[in-house]
Amino acid sequence: MEDLKELRKAIDAVDxxxxxxxxxxxxxxxxxxxxxxxxxxxLFCPEREDEKLDVLRKILGDYPYAEYVVSLxxxxxxxxxxxxxxxxxxxxxxxxxxMPGCGKSVIGEELADKTYxxxxxxxxxxxxxxxISPADMIKKYGESAFRYKxxxxxxxxxxxxxxxxxxxxGRIISCGGGIVxxxxxxxxxxxxxxxxxxxxxxxNLSSKGRPLSASIGVEKLYEQRASKYExxxxxxxxxxxxxxxxxxxxxxxxxxxx
Numbered sequence: 313m314e315d316l317k318e319l320r321k322a323i324d325a326v327d328x329x330x331x332x333x334x335x336x337x338x339x340x341x342x343x344x345x346x347x348x349x350x351x352x353x354x355l356f357c358p359e360r361e362d363e364k365l366d367v368l369r370k371i372l373g374d375y376p377y378a379e380y381v382v383s384l385x386x387x388x389x390x391x392x393x394x395x396x397x398x399x400x401x402x403x404x405x406x407x408x409x410x411m412p413g414c415g416k417s418v419i420g421e422e423l424a425d426k427t428y429x430x431x432x433x434x435x436x437x438x439x440x441x442x443x444i445s446p447a448d449m450i451k452k453y454g455e456s457a458f459r460y461k462x463x464x465x466x467x468x469x470x471x472x473x474x475x476x477x478x479x480x481x482g483r484i485i486s487c488g489g490g491i492v493x494x495x496x497x498x499x500x501x502x503x504x505x506x507x508x509x510x511x512x513x514x515x516n517l518s519s520k521g522r523p524l525s526a527s528i529g530v531e532k533l534y535e536q537r538a539s540k541y542e543x544x545x546x547x548x549x550x551x552x553x554x555x556x557x558x559x560x561x562x563x564x565x566x567x568x569x570x
Contacts, residue, residue: 334388341392345399349567355396355426361389394479397428401566403482405470407501409541410510411534412489413517415551415558419510420486422559427566433486438465446488459494466491470500489533492540501544506569508562509545513552 348355368385372378406423408416417433424431439445442461449458469485491497501507517530542548547565551558 337388338392338395341395342399345396348396349400355400356393356428364389393428398482401427401482401563405481405483405485405505406566407505407507408484408486408510409491409501409507409545410489411512411514411517411530411537411541414489414510414512415555416486416510418555419551419558419562420484422555423562424484426559426563427482427484429482429484430480431484431486432469434462434465434469434488434491435486437469438462438488441465455490459490462488462491463494463497463500466497466500470503470505490537492537492544498540498544502546506547506566507545508565509541509548510558511541511548511550 347353365382365385368382369378372381375381406429408420410416417435420433421431423429435446438449438461442449444452446458446462449461466487487501491501514530514534546569547562549558549561549565
């Protein structure tokens with residue numbers, strides 16, 4: 313049996329080679345990201361990833377630890393995607409604000425896929441955190457009680473970036489339509505973040521499942537909030553076309569503001 317110390321020395325030598333190779337790979341990946349930023353090329357290419365994995369499996373053949381190698385390579389590609397996204401779009405969180413029903417959640421999910429980021433919907437987080445939906449909270453306890461807890465949730469979300477795992481930085485977060493009601497939320501929203509206002513024609517906004525829209529009226533809510541949506545945001549995007557068009561407009565703006 314080989315000596316454990318000698319085996320560990322062998323591992324250390326291989327690790328040194330791996331580190332050097334990974335450094336070179338990440339330097340090349342950074343150049344690829346810069347090229348894509350300049351040319352507007354598609355950020356991610358799933359077909360190329362599948363092709364590389366197929367080639368890798370053929371190279372490995374019947375190697376007994378093949379799946380471990382494939383798993384490690386997937387991690388390398390995932391981190392390369394994260395690196396490219398941050399090179400092009402930065403690391404700031406992106407908060408989406410706008411009227412209820414303007415498309416924040418749908419746009420947020422798609423945007424998260426396009427930029428390789430995690431997506432959070434504040435209405436869903438509210439339900440998970442407090443055990444009650446925003447609509448039911450407003451109906452049972454009133455808007456003020458709901459807004460207080462909403463601010464606490466936002467405060468937790470916008471906490472210190474340094475305290476997060478590096479993979480958790482640069483999230484896409486869809487806010488409730490009334491996040492602008494409390495002035496103290498402005499500072500929380502804009503803390504090391506980019507705020508995007510999604511604007512949509514009022515006639516295309518639904519009030520279904522939204523007690524404030526139903527009771528006060530979409531037009532009245534818009535009158536109360538429009539100036540804050542505009543004043544708090546770094547980017548305004550009009551959602552008047554298909555989702556892909558809207559996402560492309562956002563991606564173009566993000567490249568200029570990161």
